[in-house]
Amino acid sequence: MDYIDEAQIVEECERRDALYRLMLKRAPQESQYRDPEEGRVLCLDCEEPIPMGRLAANPKAARCIECQYDYDREVLYESRLYAA
Numbered sequence: 001m002d003y004i005d006e007a008q009i010v011e012e013c014e015r016r017d018a019l020y021r022l023m024l025k026r027a028p029q030e031s032q033y034r035d036p037e038e039g040r041v042l043c044l045d046c047e048e049p050i051p052m053g054r055l056a057a058n059p060k061a062a063r064c065i066e067c068q069y070d071y072d073r074e075v076l077y078e079s080r081l082y083a084a
């Protein structure tokens with residue numbers, strides 16, 4: 001592999017990262033879903049209570065870490081589908 005190949009790979013990764021960040025920024029902020037009885041914030045996807053630590057770090061979190069990760073990956077996948 002020469003410098004040009006390497007530079008192309010780096011460029012590709014950076015473009016993908018930039019696109020990903022842009023998609024995340026543009027994704028609408030989803031409102032949280034609360035357990036009507038206990039008032040805890042529940043994950044939009046798995047409906048498990050979102051841990052307090054996660055809410056402390058991100059008070060507007062609408063998903064648990066695992067579901068957010070999957071969701072972000074989906075957004076990234078879509079951004080790549082519609083990028084070209």
Ligand SMILES: [Zn+2]
Pocket residue numbers: 043044045046047048063064065066067068
């Ligand atoms: Zn979840």
